[in-house]
Amino acid sequence: MNISYRWLRALAPTITDTPEQLAERLGMLGAPVDELTRVGAELADIVIARVAEVRPHPNADRLRLCMVDAGGNGVLQVVCGATNVQAGGFYPFAPVGASLPGGVVIRKAKLRGEVSEGMLCSARELGLGRDHSGIMELSGEWAPGASFVESLGLDDARLLIDVTANRPDLLSHLGVARELAPGGQADLRLEPFSSGAGDLELVETGHEGETGGVRISIEDAARCPRYTSAVIRGVRVGPSPEWLATRLRTIGLRPINNIVDATNFVLHELGQPLHAFDLERLGGRVVVRQARAGERLRTLDGVERELDEGMLVIADAERPVALAGVMGGEDTEVTDATSDVLLECALFDPRAVRRTARGLGMSTDASYRFERGVDPELQPLALRRVVDLILSVAGGEVVRPGVDVHPGRVERTVVELRPARAERVLGVPVPPEDVSRLLEPIGFAVANGGEKLRVTVPGARPDVTREIDVIEELARRRGYDSFDERLLPLRPSNAPPDGLNTVATAVHQLFRRWGFLEARTAGFAPAREDRVPLLNPLSSEESHLRNDLLSGLLRRLEHNWAHGVRDVRLYEIGTVFLPGEGEMPREEIRVAAVATGARQPQHWSGTREAWDRWDLKALFVELAEVLRLGTVSGGEGAPGAGLLVASEVFSAGGGAAEAGRVRDDVMDAPLWAEPVWAIEARLPEILAPQEVRYRPLPEHPAVERDLALVGDRGLPAEAVEQVIREAAGELLETVRPFDLYEGKGIPEGERSIAWRLRFRHPERTLTDPEVDRAIEAVLGALHQRLNVRRR
Secondary structure, eight states, X not given: OEEEHHHHHHHOTTOOOOHHHHHHHHHHTTOOEEEEEETTTTOTTOEEEEEEEEEEETTEEEEEEEEEEOSSSSOEXXXXXXXXXXXXXXXXXXXXXXBOTTSOBOOOEEETTEEEOSEEOOTTTTTSOSOOSSOOOBOSOOOTTOBHHHHHTOOOEEEEEOOOTTOGGGSSHHHHHHHHSTTGGGGOOOOOOSOOOOOXXXXXXXXXXXXXXXXXEESOTTTOOEEEEEEEESOOOOOOOHHHHHHHHXXXXXXXXXXXXXXXXXXXHHSOOOEEEEGGGTTTEEEEEEOOTTOEEEBTTSOEEEOOTTOEEEEOSSSEEEETTTEEBGGGOOOTTOOEEXXXXXXXXXXXXXXXXXXXXXXXXXXXXXXXXXXXXXXXXXHHHHHHHHHHHHOOXXXXXXXXXXXXXXXXXXXXXXXXXXXXXXXXXXOHHXXXXXXXXXXXXXXEETTEEEEEOOTTOTTOOSHHHHHHHHHHHHOSSOOOOOOOOOOOOOOOOOHHHHHHHHHHHHHHHTTOEEOOOOSEEOOOTTSEEOSSOSBTTBOEEOSOSHHHHHHHHHHHHHTTOOOEEEEEEEEEEEOOSSSSOEEEEEEEEEEESBSSOOOTTSOOOBOOHHHHHHHHXXXXXXXXXXXXXEESOOSTTTOEEEEEEEXXXXXXXXXXXXXXGGSOOOTTOOOOEEEXXXXXXXXXXXXXXXXXXXXXXOEEEEEEEEEETTSOHHHHHHHHHHHHOTTEEEEEEEEEEOSTTSOTTEEEEEEEEEEOOSSSOOOHHHHHHHHHHHHHHHHHHHOOEEO
8 A cells, every 4th residue: 555645644734753753653553664765855856847849850750859948048859759748738857967766867868860958757757656658747837947846746755555454444544644643533634625515415315316317226235235426517527736646646646637536536545435437428327236147348447348147236227337346337437528427435345346356357446445345434425525626626516415325234343342351461451541542543432331341443444343353452552562652743734725726826936937026015005985994903094904916015115115126026915805795895816016127137248128018018928828817908997096007008807917007106206216017916716727729730831921011100019910810811820020110211100010921721732822812811901900001
C-alpha cells in the first residue's frame, strides 16, 4: 500500500513526525514499511516548461522538434518522440545538466542531425508512476521556469506499507492516519472541497430504490448487502486539477480524467472502492445479480471476458455492465463525451469478489480491498465524499436525494473482555480506563459491564472477533516496547485549494511575473453615498467600508511618492463591500493594481522609458486571459469610484475588469511624478472552462499580401483589423500590422498603417485569382465602412 506523507498530514494535522519516524512507528504497530521514497528529492533540477511550437523532424518520421520556453533566455529546441506534446501545453522539462531519478544526467545532444537542448519527461522517467506512453501533461496555466517540485507540491514522501491480509483498515490513508494520529480518529478531518454541495440525503430502502430516474435493485442480498448510488448531471469530463493529479501521482497512480480520478482519490483516502457509469449508456436500470450462462463482458482493460454462472455482476436491463467489486465494463465507461454519471458505492461479500477475480485471473485495487473486507458503514460517507469532489472538479448538479439500497444488515461485533484475563496474558495491570484509552481512539467502543468489559468492534476491523484479539490489540496499541509520548507541535496540513484560491494563485503569479509587489490595505474608507457605513467605526475619517481597491492602493502610492520613490508597482487581492438588498452588504473579491515610473530599471546601456498605456494593455490582456474574460476592448466608464480617465479605459468581461490612466485630480502628485496606470477586476469564484482545440500543422504553402492603408489618425487599428477579418473570408489565416507612417505624402490628420495578410487553404495550394478576390473584398469593405483606402 503506497501512502503519501503529505496526504496523511492533511487528514491528521496533529501528525508531526518525520516520514522516517512514522515508518518506525508503523513497524512497531504491526505494519512494517518496506520502502521510503522521497518523491521530489531527485527532481530538484526539473522545471515547468511551455512548448511554444511543435514541428516535424526533417530527418526522422517518428521524432518531432519542440520549441520550449523554460523560463530562461530564449527558446530551446528539444527533440522528442512522444506524440502527445502540443503547442501551448505545459510539461516537466529537464534542462542540460539536470539529473533524473537513477542518476541519468541530461546532456546537449544531436539526434538525426538536430540539436536537442534538454528533455521533456514522462511520469516514469520522473519516478511518479509507470506511465511511459507519453510526456507528462500539466493542466492549467504555469509559469515557465518554475520549480516542478514546488509548483506541484511534490516535496513529499511515499511509504510502501506491508499490509497483512487481516488489516484491511490500513488499505487507506484514513486508516493509516487513524493509527498514527496522537488522538486517533478524533484528530481526523476530511479536506473540504469547494463544491458547496453539503450533505447528500440518501433514502434508505430494502431491495429496490430509485435515484435520477434509474431503478436499482439487488437480487443477491447475501453477496451485496448494500448499494448506495447518486446521479450527477451536467459534468464536464476533462483533466483533473493539478492538486488532485499530484495526489495520485505521489502514490504511483496515473491521472485519467476528473471523474475517474475522483473515485480513485476517495478509494485511497477512505478505502472504499467506487465506480462511475456513463448514465446515458445504462438504460435506466441497475441490477446486482449472478451472471448467466454464456454472458460476456468487455472490461475497462479492453479484454472481452466470458463469465461463469454464479459470478456477481452489475447489469442493466439487458446485459452485464461491470464485474461486482472487480472492474467496470467498457460499454459504460466515462469518456470525454459523458455528461451524466451514476455513481456506485457498494458493499460486496469478500468471497464473491475473490471467486470472480481469481476465476478471471484479475486483481485490481477494488478487488484487493473487497477481498479483505470493507467497512460496512463506510458507503454513505464515501458516496457523499465523491459527489462533493466531482462537483468541485467537474461541475454538474447532483440529483437529490440519492439512494441507499440496504437489504442486508451488518451488525457490529461485540466482544467481552476480562481485564483479569488481559493482565494474565500481558503480564501488566490492565485497568478499564487503560482499555478505553488505548482502544477508543481507533474506533472501538468500551462499556463497563462489571467484571467484564463490552468492547464493540468498528466495522473497519473484521479481524477482531475474540477476546484474545482484543488483548492483542491492547498490546499493540500499548507498544511492544516503550513509546515516546512527548506532545509534539501542531503543524497545519496542506488542503487542496478551492476554486477561488486557484484563481487567486494564478493572479498572484501574473503580477509577480510583471514585477509587482503585493500590498495589503485596510478595508475602511472615508464616507461616501455609495459606500456601506459602519455601525461602530474606529475613526471618523474612515467610517465606511471600501467599495473599491484602487483608492487604498493610490493612497499607498502617495505614501511612496512622499518618500521619494518614483517607480512603484503594487497590486492587491481583497474584499470590497457594496450595498446589498438587506442589512448586510454584498461582498466581492477583487484584484487591483497601480503602476507608475520606469518600464525597467535604469541602465547605462539604454534610456529611461516610462510605463505607458501599451504596457498597461499588455498586462490587462494577460489578466483577462487568466480570468477567462474574453476580448479586451476600449470604451468609456471606470471601475469603483470612477478614478480613471474615461477616454483611456480598457475593459473586458462586460465591465468585470477595467484598466486605464488615473485622473490627475484624484491624487496629490509631485511635479516629477509620471502618469499612473491602474487595473481593477472582479475575481470569479471558479474559472470558466476553457475549450482548447488543436489542429494539424499546415501541409500547403501560404500566400502573403501586404496592404498599406490610409485612414483617419483617430481610427483605431483594432477596427481596421476587424473589418479585414470579416471581409477576407475563411481563407485568411493571420493578419497583423507591421509598419506605421505619418509624414510626407500622407494628408494632414491621417496615417498609413501597413498590414500583412496571410492566406492558406487547408487542402490545396491557393491560386492568385482567389487571393486577389479576397483582397478586393477587403479594400471594398474598408472604403465603404471606414473610409480607409489603399495607399
